[in-house]
Amino acid sequence: MPREQGMMSWKNLAPGMYILEPGNSVRFKTGDWRSHRPILDKEKCIKCAQCYLFCPEPAYEEDAEGYFICNLDYCKGCGICASICPKGAITMVLEEA
Amino acid sequence: MGKKIAKEVSIAVADAVAQCRVDVISAYPITPMTHIVEHLAELVNNGELDAEYIAVESEHAALSACIGASAAGARTFTSTAAQGLMFMYEMLYIASGFRLPIVMVIANRALSSPISIWNDHGDVMTMRDAGWIQTFAENGQEAVDLIYHAYKVAEKAFLPVAVNLDGFIVTHVVEPVELLDQEQVDKYLPPLRMKYKLDPKKPITIGAIGVPEIYTEARKAQDEALKASYKIVVQAWREFEKISGRRYNPIETYRMDDAEVALVLIGSLAETAMNAVDVLREKGKKVGLVRIRLWRPFPMQDFLKAIGKVKALCVFDRALSPGATGGPVGIEVRSALYQSNKRPKVLNIIGGLGGRDVTAEDFMELFDRTYSFLKARPRFSYEIYGVKE
Numbered sequence: 012m013p014r015e016q017g018m019m020s021w022k023n024l025a026p027g028m029y030i031l032e033p034g035n036s037v038r039f040k041t042g043d044w045r046s047h048r049p050i051l052d053k054e055k056c057i058k059c060a061q062c063y064l065f066c067p068e069p070a071y072e073e074d075a076e077g078y079f080i081c082n083l084d085y086c087k088g089c090g091i092c093a094s095i096c097p098k099g100a101i102t103m104v105l106e107e108a
Numbered sequence: 109m110g111k112k113i114a115k116e117v118s119i120a121v122a123d124a125v126a127q128c129r130v131d132v133i134s135a136y137p138i139t140p141m142t143h144i145v146e147h148l149a150e151l152v153n154n155g156e157l158d159a160e161y162i163a164v165e166s167e168h169a170a171l172s173a174c175i176g177a178s179a180a181g182a183r184t185f186t187s188t189a190a191q192g193l194m195f196m197y198e199m200l201y202i203a204s205g206f207r208l209p210i211v212m213v214i215a216n217r218a219l220s221s222p223i224s225i226w227n228d229h230g231d232v233m234t235m236r237d238a239g240w241i242q243t244f245a246e247n248g249q250e251a252v253d254l255i256y257h258a259y260k261v262a263e264k265a266f267l268p269v270a271v272n273l274d275g276f277i278v279t280h281v282v283e284p285v286e287l288l289d290q291e292q293v294d295k296y297l298p299p300l301r302m303k304y305k306l307d308p309k310k311p312i313t314i315g316a317i318g319v320p321e322i323y324t325e326a327r328k329a330q331d332e333a334l335k336a337s338y339k340i341v342v343q344a345w346r347e348f349e350k351i352s353g354r355r356y357n358p359i360e361t362y363r364m365d366d367a368e369v370a371l372v373l374i375g376s377l378a379e380t381a382m383n384a385v386d387v388l389r390e391k392g393k394k395v396g397l398v399r400i401r402l403w404r405p406f407p408m409q410d411f412l413k414a415i416g417k418v419k420a421l422c423v424f425d426r427a428l429s430p431g432a433t434g435g436p437v438g439i440e441v442r443s444a445l446y447q448s449n450k451r452p453k454v455l456n457i458i459g460g461l462g463g464r465d466v467t468a469e470d471f472m473e474l475f476d477r478t479y480s481f482l483k484a485r486p487r488f489s490y491e492i493y494g495v496k497e
Contacts, residue, residue, distance in 0.1 A: 021329040
């Protein structure tokens with residue numbers, strides 16, 4: 012038997028491959044092919060939310076203290092947050108293999 | 109029942125589209141479909157048709173606007189020809205992939221280059237694989253009837269339908285045409301109800317990415333939907349016959365009962381070919397004609413039944429597929445035959461390109477050649493007819 016590669020039966024697809032459940036993309040973890048990860052230095056962070064606003068994913072979430080923390084399940088490692096941070100508080104570091 | 113009125117076919121087609129109560133018309137006029145959308149624009153402008161006419165900047169945008177409107181639940185119409193269809197190309201596959209019931213009239217016209225405004229099937233044959241239901245009209249009455257039918261089918265199958273009319277030969281001819289009464293159209297064509305549509309109250313995603321783990325399944329589902337539309341197409345013609353008295357089938361035959369040699373073609377040339385068949389029948393030749401009205405999904409069983417026990421077929425293509433094993437219809441026919449036990453000889457002729465006239469005499473000559481071909485060795489190729497050496 013060849014390897015089963017299909018995600019689901021064609022019979023169970025909605026017509027036109029529509030996605031009928033809104034917001035189900037949270038279930039798809041897109042962070043597993045990242046080559047660099049952002050590291051936040053809370054000493055430098057001024058909680059300005061630029062990283063949160065500019066993240067294209069969006070992977071940043073505000074925590075209880077008001078810091079914006081990157082959810083690595085979704086972060087693709089593009090580095091926009093590190094680039095936009097006015098205080099240089101985010102550094103991109105190479106992911107270990 | 110409506111009255112027979114002499115009308116330019118383009119105008120009659122536009123009137124039929126209006127009778128179908130379209131919500132959105134989006135088109136970029138191009139010869140030879142211009143009169144159709146001009147007349148629709150006039151109807152909208154005069155307040156006779158309550159629809160949105162979107163004057164777009166290109167055919168790509170014309171079909172895109174229809175796709176957006178259709179996804180939001182509107183009944184849509186567009187029309188194009190030749191270069192316009194080429195410019196629309198990317199969106200053709202999206203319309204069918206999204207399963208949208210868009211209706212488009214293609215006024216068949218030859219492709220550039222060399223530039224030509226005249227009729228052949230080179231334009232539509234390129235969209236053979238685009239996943240649309242495709243029908244071909246022979247004359248004005250059929251053109252009008254195929255419009256009503258197209259909406260009926262599109263909105264049951266949730267697939268786009270392309271109705272093909274030979275440019276000028278059908279579109280610009282003044283013919284006595286009988287339109288349905290508005291009440292009949294309304295009964296035949298109830299308001300469009302989309303099971304899924306773009307609605308802020310009930311959000312869905314249309315056009316998600318098909319990763320390798322799902323693309324094949326999505327395409328399989330589309331293929332099954334197009335194949336399953338065959339029954340819807342036939343059923344819609346049966347219902348149409350009940351209200352109009354006019355009967356349509358996927359494959360039309362003419363004097364095929366005991367035929368030993370038959371011509372196979374698509375579109376308006378069938379009327380000329382029937383004259384040739386009549387003349388040869390008078391002379392005792394057992395010839396007949398098979399016309400393909402439904403091109404996609406290809407009605408293979410109907411076709412195989414229609415050719416009966418013929419010994420040879422002359423497949424007349426009005427499109428060239430340079431370097432292929434035949435014209436598009438020729439390839440289709442040979443493939444269908446190979447899947448059956450029938451093995452008539454197949455002479456594949458490419459002709460009537462770019463408005464080149466094909467007369468009854470031409471068809472008589474082609475019948476003669478098909479007869480002599482009976483004794484010849486099989487040839488698995490094609491020939492361009494009437495080329496001046």
